[in-house]
Amino acid sequence: MFFKSDNTAGAAPEILAALAEANQGHDLSYGEDALTARLEARLAEIFERPCAVFPVVTGTAANSLAFSAMTPPWGLTYAHETAHVIMDECGAPEAFAGGGRLAPLPGPQGKIDPEALARALLAAQSHGVHQNRPAGLTLSNLTEWGGLWRPGEIAEVARIAHEGGLKVHLDGARFANALAALNVSPAEASWRAGVDLLSFGATKNGCLAAEALVVFDPALAENMAYRRKRAGHLLSKQRFVSAQMLAWLEGGLWLRLAARANAMAALLAEGLRALPETQVLGEVRGNMIFVTLPRATHERLQAAGARYYLWAEEAPDSPEVTIRLVASFAAQEAEVAAFLAAARG
Structure with missing residues (x-):
């Protein structure tokens, strides 16, 4: 992931x-x-x-x-x-x-x-x-x-x-x-x-x-x-x-590869919007997603092996974190599904 x-x-x-x-x-x-x-x-x-x-x-x-x-x-x-x-x-x-x-x-x-x-x-x-x-x-x-x-x-x-x-x-x-x-x-x-x-x-x-x-x-x-x-x-x-x-x-x-990355990001964003206490920030038109989610969700994702950037400097005791997700041309639907499953817990 x-x-x-x-x-x-x-x-x-x-x-x-x-x-x-x-x-x-x-x-x-x-x-x-x-x-x-x-x-x-x-x-x-x-x-x-x-x-x-x-x-x-x-x-x-x-x-x-x-x-x-x-x-x-x-x-x-x-x-x-x-x-x-x-x-x-x-x-x-x-x-x-x-x-x-x-x-x-x-x-x-x-x-x-x-x-x-x-x-x-x-x-x-x-x-x-x-x-x-x-x-x-x-x-x-x-x-x-x-x-x-x-x-x-x-x-x-x-x-x-x-x-x-x-x-x-x-x-x-x-x-x-x-x-x-x-x-x-x-x-x-x-x-x-x-x-x-x-x-x-x-x-x-x-x-x-x-x-x-x-x-x-x-x-x-x-x-x-x-x-x-x-x-x-x-x-x-x-x-x-x-x-x-x-x-x-x-x-x-070049455009087919980019379109695939964009499509995987859109699929990921759609799944994230359905999660409780999770907010996708801004419009997702390309292959990048910024999302604020509960710290507990973040910890589950990390334990499951998901890799992404922490995008904001929240305090260690903050109940939520902001992350950046970027889909590549090689991203797979199964990878998106596994990420969303880990986020749901």
Whole structure:
């Protein structure tokens, strides 16, 4: 009963097969290989426009490279106060930018409040050279709280950001899960809504270590190859990352895997809502669930071997706990049923 993260699952069989095939023979290094060229062409098809593609092996690398492109050393990029780039990347974005800063903004379920962004930009105008200059906005879809940004909502905050001279980045570690929930095209959920750069994540959804920074703004792409090399993220055998992503994209596998994870989360949430003294927090549209339940239920689940994150800092004697559950592409209905049975006792 592994619901701690979608990182706990292994790789989809199609991905392992693609790696075995890529291992045959020789090809050029440092991204000059045929598979990387095919990946660039495939992503241009998927996003319905030319784009610059920079494969990497971690989401932190993709996010930090995007941040460095948007944010000069004196710059400021806004993010939600619970965003992964603020809470879970050990200052990597600021390090890549050589001093640029992240500024937190509020909003429900991990989504930045447009009015809060507008107020922050207005306030920044009054301090001139004495304050970091606003340069970027980063969003997450899905958010750290499982929130789902619809294209119109992205467009609203992107408009505010662009009017203020900011570039817009989307952390898409779970972009596939968001698309599967939205049932819109990748273009509609990214550049058509105002996104300039996208961290396109595959590792949480069936790959081993495969991410790509997709850059829609040519001006931001111009020096990205040098940024990636200088940061130590240009891979000698890059074809093995590209091979994973090509297989993942083939025939819509990436969306099928994400849809399965979302469906297992929905099934789990439905069962949790039926339990006494248990509250599912917020809307469950992707593969993440946040729930407050009795401490006794939590202890039964732990004893039964269930794995998940404690999400809030309740006192040890609190009668309830708040937890996060994440369904992966590999989650099974039997696993969901076993979890609910253990919760019921």
